[in-house]
Amino acid sequence: MYVRDDRPFGGLDPPAALFQFSPDRLGEHSERHLDGFSGVLQADAFAGFNRLYDPTRPLGPLVEAACWAHARCRFFVLADVTAKARGRLPVLGPLALAAVERIDAIFVVEREINSLEAAARLVIRRERLAPCVTELETWMRAERTRLSRHADVAKAMDYMLKCWPAFERVIHDGRICLTSNAAERALRGIALGGKAWLFAGSVPGGERAAVMYTLIQTARLNGVDLQAWLADVLARINKHPARDLDALLPWNWQQPAATQLVADAA
Known part of the structure; x- marks a missing residue:
């Protein structure tokens, strides 16, 4: 989808x-x-x-x-302190925890600029996000050389490093979301x-x-009120002019006054 x-x-x-x-x-x-x-x-x-x-x-x-959320999830599973306490993880990974902390710092900045225009987001990303992204890459590449390719945390790092340009693209285009x-x-x-x-x-x-x-x-x-929209559109669509179908799209649809009164009363 x-x-x-x-x-x-x-x-x-x-x-x-x-x-x-x-x-x-x-x-x-x-x-x-x-x-x-x-x-x-x-x-x-x-x-x-x-x-x-x-x-x-x-x-x-x-x-x-x-998607930074997919990447973070791989480290988070390995660093999940709660799961470790329940005995579901054999070892709490300090490297995984360090990776989560670094990625979380990136998300903190991103939350502050959510809904800003793309140009404004890009300026802030280059100023505040880019150093975090660069530091994360440098740290991961250094740590990765010390790990066996069979280590779970190494696999999580490889997931990011093998397509690093796709991860750092957010600092070059303000339209792109982190996730x-x-x-x-x-x-x-x-x-x-x-x-x-x-x-x-x-x-x-x-x-x-x-x-x-x-x-x-x-x-x-x-x-949109899903039930009201579907009920109204299904009732009207047979007689609705084909040239004006756009009016029934969710972002154009206007809830009929009678339906609105019923919804408000409910």
Whole structure:
């Protein structure tokens, strides 16, 4: 699934989610989904995206931006003091804890500039974020040379270092977020209910489910009363002029006065 949310850098375009169904995780599906798209793709290090960053891509390579939350999570699991106390971790990793502290310092700065315009974010990032990012890289590369490649913390470091340009891209473009959490939040409902609905039944069933998820998550991203929006749109859409369908999109939709009164009374 894909999410566009420009609000963190003061963008004016409304947020939107797009779910696509595919029967497997082959990279050809994301290539088809993003055919015709150019720009920044922020995601985890899923190998299926690699061809999208290939310079030989017909429209040119997408700009890869890595997710700092995914990277932090790998260290956090190893440094989780609470889990260690419960006996779930054999060793509390001091290097993992040090990495989490350094990454958290980056997030502190980022929270302060959330919703500023891209140009303003970029100025502050270059002034305050860039030194933290550089120090983290220098520290990780130095520590990595002392570790076995089989060490868990080494694997967490390699996850970042192998695609470091994608991680440091945030200090070169004020539009890019530190994380892909907007997409992760949109996927949360599917992840939580995965064991309750393991199968879509068929490919057409999966495609219809993707359409419904797209509508629901886009409405949520825009702060729309989901039940009221769906009820109103489904009741009106058959007679609604095709040339004016944009009026029914979540970011344009106006809740009917009668529905608003009922909602307020409830």
